[in-house]
Amino acid sequence: MSDDAGQKLARIVSAAIFGLIAVLIGLDLLLDSRDGVGALHIALEGSVLIAALTGMVTMLRRFGRVSTDLARARDDAERWRREHQSLLQGLSAAIRSQFDDWRFTQAEAEIGFLLLKGLSHKEIAEVRGTSERTAREQARSVYAKADLSGRSELSAFFLEDLLPPHAAIGASEEQPG
Known part of the structure; x- marks a missing residue:
């Protein structure tokens, strides 16, 4: 099941639970009012009914906003990838070339790319069907062959020259725009 389908199912189940609670409380209120239960008891159960309905509506609205924001973020990411596809392919080829210069095996190159993508050791193991x-x-072998101390230095090796120097970042923040 995809993450989207799982999230949608979770929303439906959560809303159904709140709805079921509201229906059960409503039925209890109806039965209690027929049995002549006191006004305070009815008021308290009515408050619980209102809280359940409010929770359901609030949750559905929040899930709706999150879904909209997630869809917008995915659209933005996809648009960025489309617009910069040639740059991404060039960067990927340049990284691969550096991996070849470091004499990475195919497995080490694959690990290197997964590390650069930000996957944890556990996630890398799952993707590659190995143990953590x-x-x-x-990953240690990758760092040793590249003569780097870890993931941050591996990422910095490739990103350092792509990003503006620290002084340029500060100057661009000060300019009105």
């Missing part, structure tokens, strides 16, 4: 320990050892 194997993924961790392969």
Whole structure:
């Protein structure tokens, strides 16, 4: 099941639970009023009914906003990828070339790309069908062959020249725009 389908199912189940609570409380209120239960008891259960309905509506609205924001973020990311596809392919080729210069095996290159994508050792192990320990050892091998101390230095090796220098960042923030 995809994340979207799972999230949609969670929203439906959550809303159904709130709705069921509201229906059950409504039925209880109806039965209590027929049995001549006191006004305070009816008022308290009515408050619980209102709280359940408010929770359901609030949750559905919040899920709606989150879904809209997520869809917008995915659209933005996809648009950015389309607009910069040639740059991304060039960067990927340049990274691959550097991996070749470091004499990475195919497995090490794959690990290197997954590390650069930000996957954890556990996620890398799942993607590659290995143990987390194997993924961790392969990552150490990548860092050793590249003569880097870890993931942050690996990322910085490729990003350092792509980003403006620190002084340029500060100057651009000060300019009105």
